[in-house]
Amino acid sequence: MILTVTLNTALDITYRVQGLRPHASHRVTEVTERPGGKGLNVARVLAALGHEVTVTGFAGGTTGAVVREHLTGVHGVTDALVPVEGATRRTVAVVDERTGDTTQLNEPGPAVAPAEWNAFQGAYEDLLTGAAAVALCGSLPPGVPVGAYAGLVRAARAAGVPVLLDTSGEPLRRGLAARPDLIKPNADELAELTGSHEPQRAAQAARRRGARSVVASLGPEGLLAVTPEGRWRAAPPAHVHGNPTGAGDSAVAGLLSGLVEHLPWPDRLTRAVALSAATVRAPVAGEFDRAAYEELLGRGVAVTAEAGAA
Amino acid sequence: MILTVTLNTALDITYRVQGLRPHASHRVTEVTERPGGKGLNVARVLAALGHEVTVTGFAGGTTGAVVREHLTGVHGVTDALVPVEGATRRTVAVVDERTGDTTQLNEPGPAVAPAEWNAFQGAYEDLLTGAAAVALCGSLPPGVPVGAYAGLVRAARAAGVPVLLDTSGEPLRRGLAARPDLIKPNADELAELTGSHEPQRAAQAARRRGARSVVASLGPEGLLAVTPEGRWRAAPPAHVHGNPTGAGDSAVAGLLSGLVEHLPWPDRLTRAVALSAATVRAPVAGEFDRAAYEELLGRGVAVTAEAGAA
Numbered sequence: 001m002i003l004t005v006t007l008n009t010a011l012d013i014t015y016r017v018q019g020l021r022p023h024a025s026h027r028v029t030e031v032t033e034r035p036g037g038k039g040l041n042v043a044r045v046l047a048a049l050g051h052e053v054t055v056t057g058f059a060g061g062t063t064g065a066v067v068r069e070h071l072t073g074v075h076g077v078t079d080a081l082v083p084v085e086g087a088t089r090r091t092v093a094v095v096d097e098r099t100g101d102t103t104q105l106n107e108p109g110p111a112v113a114p115a116e117w118n119a120f121q122g123a124y125e126d127l128l129t130g131a132a133a134v135a136l137c138g139s140l141p142p143g144v145p146v147g148a149y150a151g152l153v154r155a156a157r158a159a160g161v162p163v164l165l166d167t168s169g170e171p172l173r174r175g176l177a178a179r180p181d182l183i184k185p186n187a188d189e190l191a192e193l194t195g196s197h198e199p200q201r202a203a204q205a206a207r208r209r210g211a212r213s214v215v216a217s218l219g220p221e222g223l224l225a226v227t228p229e230g231r232w233r234a235a236p237p238a239h240v241h242g243n244p245t246g247a248g249d250s251a252v253a254g255l256l257s258g259l260v261e262h263l264p265w266p267d268r269l270t271r272a273v274a275l276s277a278a279t280v281r282a283p284v285a286g287e288f289d290r291a292a293y294e295e296l297l298g299r300g301v302a303v304t305a306e307a308g309a310a
Numbered sequence: 311m312i313l314t315v316t317l318n319t320a321l322d323i324t325y326r327v328q329g330l331r332p333h334a335s336h337r338v339t340e341v342t343e344r345p346g347g348k349g350l351n352v353a354r355v356l357a358a359l360g361h362e363v364t365v366t367g368f369a370g371g372t373t374g375a376v377v378r379e380h381l382t383g384v385h386g387v388t389d390a391l392v393p394v395e396g397a398t399r400r401t402v403a404v405v406d407e408r409t410g411d412t413t414q415l416n417e418p419g420p421a422v423a424p425a426e427w428n429a430f431q432g433a434y435e436d437l438l439t440g441a442a443a444v445a446l447c448g449s450l451p452p453g454v455p456v457g458a459y460a461g462l463v464r465a466a467r468a469a470g471v472p473v474l475l476d477t478s479g480e481p482l483r484r485g486l487a488a489r490p491d492l493i494k495p496n497a498d499e500l501a502e503l504t505g506s507h508e509p510q511r512a513a514q515a516a517r518r519r520g521a522r523s524v525v526a527s528l529g530p531e532g533l534l535a536v537t538p539e540g541r542w543r544a545a546p547p548a549h550v551h552g553n554p555t556g557a558g559d560s561a562v563a564g565l566l567s568g569l570v571e572h573l574p575w576p577d578r579l580t581r582a583v584a585l586s587a588a589t590v591r592a593p594v595a596g597e598f599d600r601a602a603y604e605e606l607l608g609r610g611v612a613v614t615a616e617a618g619a620a
Contacts (some may be wrong), residue, residue: 020413027416027418096333104335104336105325107325107338108337108341
């Protein structure tokens with residue numbers, strides 16, 4: 001079983017409108033809802049690849065109940081979310097049908113009480129015993145200590161479970177000190193962490209700060225991996241058009257799935273890039289296009305070894 | 311008991327953000343939720359004035375459950391909403407903290423099935439037997455026939471219950487033909503209905519189309535009443551600063567409450583204008599400032615008779 005942790009789960013709502021104009025009133029022409037938060041997105045992709053996944057983190061209120069109800073319909077995903085008094089946040093993505101652009105409104109998330117945070121840590125340690133790998137994903141809701149990920153990384157390492165950390169800002173900085181096996185920052189997150197805008201150099205700096213391996217997502221240019229086993233770049237065949245929402249989460253799912261299958265790095269990166277590009281191409285944000293994935297896996301992804309000692 | 315009908319109830323959500331920019335991502339700094347839809351707003355004001363109110367219309371899904379849960383906390387309001395399979399719509403008001411401006415996103419509402427519409431009509435006729443007055447408020451959800459209000463007006467008249475209709479567009483046009491006792495359009499709705507932008511003339515035209523009395527809300531200029539008993543203008547003492555959300559619904563509550571207390575028109579109008587202005591002044595959208603209301607009632611509203619035969 002692969003475990004994904006989403007401390008700040010969300011009910012992701014998408015509104016389609018004809019032209020978003022500040023200070024005007026808009027009729028929403030279409031409403032869609034799905035469970036959100038990075039770890040839940042990663043879990044959905046892993047399940048679609050055939051893995052058994054358990055999701056944990058927090059869920060509360062009527063929005064949390066809706067998230068959990070949606071999850072029961074996803075084959076291969078086991079819900080081990082921990083209840084909280086506060087309501088799971090909503091995120092609202094307003095898609096302008098005229099331009100295709102999206103405006104995002106993100107609620108802050110429920111205030112998590114110390115007793116709830118303690119209850120989660122106990123549940124997490126129990127779940128680690130059955131896990132082949134764990135991914136710690138996304139932002140922290142109010143009330144969860146900023147050093148939370150460091151503790152969760154340490155617990156995973158103590159249990160001998162490989163741990164991937166996908167967050168940003170101070171929670172990433174603190175989490176790194178506990179030496180996660182893998183981090184997957186994007187270029188901005190990596191620059192914020194290290195102060196360097198040169199991805200090779202920044203990834204190397206992140207390794208010095210504690211990450212065993214760094215896979216940086218460079219948007220349309222694909223992935224850069226800096227690991228003890230070597231350095232690689234993996235890129236899709238050409239610029240992929242579509243909606244990048246969820247592409248990073250699909251890359252995480254590809255990396256985790258390759259990790260538990262003990263694939264060599266180039267194969268893990270191929271899978272991650274193919275899933276990521278197939279997510280950009282899918283008509284629905286956050287889903288992946290299976291035909292595109294299979295095609296890219298077969299022959300579409302170029303992996304090249306990079307110079308420089310790891 | 312006063313009955314208010316809200317066929318398209320809503321869960322009204324307000325987001326505060328620091329500067330709304332299309333195509334950007336925003337952290338919502340504050341989230342508030344309350345039951346919405348014009349008839350529910352009217353009911354809340356009536357209850358605050360000491361009236362017993364019963365609310366009906368449709369509620370469904372988890373959003374409908376949240377609306378009903380909020381209503382249980384409002385003293386004086388009895389929930390007689392009829393369940394529907396579809397989910398009650400949300401409305402999202404995004405308040406830009408820098409400018410104070412609001413951007414509104416309105417979901418369309420659940421599709422109402424013919425059997426659900428029939429069930430509502432039966433419940434409505436039962437509720438009319440105990441009602442001193444009824445207000446039919448707001449838009450129609452998908453699936454409810456556009457002539458719905460005409461049937462509801464006729465049923466009220468057959469039961470001898472005075473009926474106020476507060477809607478717009480085609481539902482207003484069709485509803486008028488059934489001869490409601492009172493309509494409360496704003497200047498735009500009145501112009502759309504009659505083709506005239508001169509409120510006196512337009513109100514007179516609306517009476518010819520079937521309304522016994524017309525009270526037009528003219529924004530900061532107050533109300534214009536054209537009735538069989540005479541014509542009046544009622545205005546607040548000076549321009550009232552604040553948020554006009556819900557001011558029209560408060561005016562409806564004032565008119566209904568004056569109607570069931572058999573007040574003369576000038577007193578009804580004074581109450582409606584005072585409530586409306588006290589709603590604009592209140593810090594929370596849709597609430598009214600009771601001290602401001604009492605003060606305006608005492609000496610702040612100017613009512614003047616207008617020339618011209620009614």
